[in-house]
Amino acid sequence: MRIVIANQKGGVGKTTTAVNLSAALALMGDRVLLVDADSQANASIGVGLVNRTPNLYHALIGLADVREAIYPTEVKGMDCLPSSPDLIGVDAELKGMGGWEYRLRDLLRGLDYDWVIIDTPPSLGTLTILSLTAADRVIIPVQAEYYALEGLGQLLETLKYVINLLNPRLELMGVLVAMYDKRVRLAREVYEELRRYFGDKLFRSVIPRNVKLAEAPSFGKPGVVYDPSSRGAIAYMELAKEIKYAKVKS
Amino acid sequence: MRIVIANQKGGVGKTTTAVNLSAALALMGDRVLLVDADSQANASIGVGLVNRTPNLYHALIGLADVREAIYPTEVKGMDCLPSSPDLIGVDAELKGMGGWEYRLRDLLRGLDYDWVIIDTPPSLGTLTILSLTAADRVIIPVQAEYYALEGLGQLLETLKYVINLLNPRLELMGVLVAMYDKRVRLAREVYEELRRYFGDKLFRSVIPRNVKLAEAPSFGKPGVVYDPSSRGAIAYMELAKEIKYAKVKS
Numbered sequence: 001m002r003i004v005i006a007n008q009k010g011g012v013g014k015t016t017t018a019v020n021l022s023a024a025l026a027l028m029g030d031r032v033l034l035v036d037a038d039s040q041a042n043a044s045i046g047v048g049l050v051n052r053t054p055n056l057y058h059a060l061i062g063l064a065d066v067r068e069a070i071y072p073t074e075v076k077g078m079d080c081l082p083s084s085p086d087l088i089g090v091d092a093e094l095k096g097m098g099g100w101e102y103r104l105r106d107l108l109r110g111l112d113y114d115w116v117i118i119d120t121p122p123s124l125g126t127l128t129i130l131s132l133t134a135a136d137r138v139i140i141p142v143q144a145e146y147y148a149l150e151g152l153g154q155l156l157e158t159l160k161y162v163i164n165l166l167n168p169r170l171e172l173m174g175v176l177v178a179m180y181d182k183r184v185r186l187a188r189e190v191y192e193e194l195r196r197y198f199g200d201k202l203f204r205s206v207i208p209r210n211v212k213l214a215e216a217p218s219f220g221k222p223g224v225v226y227d228p229s230s231r232g233a234i235a236y237m238e239l240a241k242e243i244k245y246a247k248v249k250s
Numbered sequence: 251m252r253i254v255i256a257n258q259k260g261g262v263g264k265t266t267t268a269v270n271l272s273a274a275l276a277l278m279g280d281r282v283l284l285v286d287a288d289s290q291a292n293a294s295i296g297v298g299l300v301n302r303t304p305n306l307y308h309a310l311i312g313l314a315d316v317r318e319a320i321y322p323t324e325v326k327g328m329d330c331l332p333s334s335p336d337l338i339g340v341d342a343e344l345k346g347m348g349g350w351e352y353r354l355r356d357l358l359r360g361l362d363y364d365w366v367i368i369d370t371p372p373s374l375g376t377l378t379i380l381s382l383t384a385a386d387r388v389i390i391p392v393q394a395e396y397y398a399l400e401g402l403g404q405l406l407e408t409l410k411y412v413i414n415l416l417n418p419r420l421e422l423m424g425v426l427v428a429m430y431d432k433r434v435r436l437a438r439e440v441y442e443e444l445r446r447y448f449g450d451k452l453f454r455s456v457i458p459r460n461v462k463l464a465e466a467p468s469f470g471k472p473g474v475v476y477d478p479s480s481r482g483a484i485a486y487m488e489l490a491k492e493i494k495y496a497k498v499k500s
């Protein structure tokens with residue numbers, strides 16, 4: 001199953017979710033590929049892969065076979081297809097190819113993983129469209145803050161557009177409340193609003209604000225590996241269980 | 251003086267800085283225009299202007315005169331040129347015009363304000379290039395977190411490119427540490443690293459994490475108006491003083 005983590009609102013925990021969900025599923029014994037489709041390359045940095053070549057850029061434009069651009073991480077069972085700043089210019093290069101929207105889908109087609117988790121940049125541009133077109137499910141991380149609510153409408157519009165025109169099998173897997181601080185009244189109010197709006201499409205698992213998750217990237221490790229007993233790590237392990245056992249149903 | 255607030259890293263406080271710096275300068279008696287160059291339109295929402303037409307989109311493509319797209323806000327002396335989701339498609343429409351990079355600069359040319367503050371999206375795309383080309387100074391908000399450090403290199407590269415090719419007078423005014431929590435060891439460590447790297451280009455003013463700043467947008471008011479005695483509001487007033495009186499020097 002291919003899952004894309006998307007939200008054009010910045011800093012809502014997309015990368016932290018992609019990295020920790022991938023690692024948590026691998027710790028449960030599954031084979032996972034983390035794809036970093038953001039030129040900031042934060043997910044790559046978060047698993048200790050800095051400026052690797054070849055990377056997603058080279059695979060997308062055909063300079064390298066995708067398998068040459070996949071690297072193991074320190075988590076057993078978890079590989080990563082990293083990105084790099086080269087991706088910044090990929091828009092222009094891809095648009096020249098016919099059917100560029102399917103480029104990532106086709107790259108991932110022959111790979112044998114239980115899960116492919118794709119991190120995306122904070123925009124609705126080329127790399128996000130590529131990723132939505134390559135995926136089966138979307139997870140939308142949100143912060144329980146006011147601006148985050150406002151942006152959801154635009155994102156749901158974009159999902160409809162991609163489902164109608166590019167990828168009819170794409171479905172919303174769920175909305176994930178991240179960086180949640182239940183002591184903050186605003187956060188509780190926004191959480192209630194999300195619950196009213198999304199119902200059972202809101203994951204039961206909620207990721208608390210937890211500094212261990214922010215410290216982990218500086219060691220090139222996912223939080224669930226850096227400090228497995230932290231509240232943040234436990235929450236991501238819970239999310240992985242919620243997703244893995246929901247899969248059986250669909 | 252025209253100041254652009256930019257950082258492709260998402261969720262670092264660009265909009266909160268644009269809105270509150272604008273309001274703080276207006277409260278000090280200056281005439282300020284806040285320009286919202288982000289299709290998420292968070293800055294417009296933050297000053298109570300939701301889905302106004304005409305807006306920046308109409309002015310950029312010539313459907314309306316820029317003065318028709320400028321609205322007063324509830325802060326005396328502060329106007330806003332709002333955006334809307336229409337801006338999402340502006341890339342394609344502008345690229346057809348020769349010299350599109352100067353479009354925003356030319357729009358702002360005849361307007362009479364002491365300050366023009368431009369909010370940008372979390373990307374290095376068309377709207378950010380337009381804004382950097384229209385500005386005299388750049389303020390870079392950063393969070394004292396690990397991923398924020400990593401992204402600065404790319405941003406400084408982009409600034410060099412814009413200065414060399416499009417806007418030779420553009421200068422870095424300073425790097426602003428935002429959402430700072432001094433109780434968090436990681437934050438203190440990253441702050442020290444920023445101080446070492448940027449020296450006196452790091453603003454003395456530091457914006458603390460303060461929930462009043464996150465609550466204010468839901469009332470359509472800047473934090474400095476919503477709760478002027480809050481630590482967040484006071485910090486933005488300090489920043490405005492630091493910028494206004496530095497101006498005298500340059």
Ligand SMILES: Nc1ncnc2c1ncn2[C@@H]1O[C@H](COP(=O)(O)OP(=O)(O)OP(=O)(O)O)[C@@H](O)[C@H]1O
Pocket residue numbers: 009010011012013014015016017038042120121122178179180207208209210211213214215217232258259260261372395396397398
């Ligand atoms: N639950 C959490 N608790 C504390 N800090 C967190 C949490 N989740 C993420 N962070 C930190 O908050 C910042 C933003 O998170 P992250 O980079 O994952 O968001 P993003 O949506 O991927 O951002 P972008 O829009 O730039 O891609 C990072 O510095 C990260 O380490």
Ligand SMILES: Nc1ncnc2c1ncn2[C@@H]1O[C@H](COP(=O)(O)OP(=O)(O)OP(=O)(O)O)[C@@H](O)[C@H]1O
Pocket residue numbers: 008009010011122145146147148259260261262263264265266267288292370371372428429430457458459460461463464465467482
């Ligand atoms: N100093 C602060 N203390 C507490 N919350 C803050 C502070 N500054 C910003 N926020 C909140 O954090 C979130 C991110 O801030 P903001 O939207 O200003 O960042 P941004 O860089 O403009 O994001 P984007 O990259 O999506 O444009 C918002 O919900 C905002 O209300």
Ligand SMILES: [Mg+2]
Pocket residue numbers: 014015016038042120121
């Ligand atoms: Mg990210």
Ligand SMILES: [Mg+2]
Pocket residue numbers: 264265266288292370371
């Ligand atoms: Mg913003």
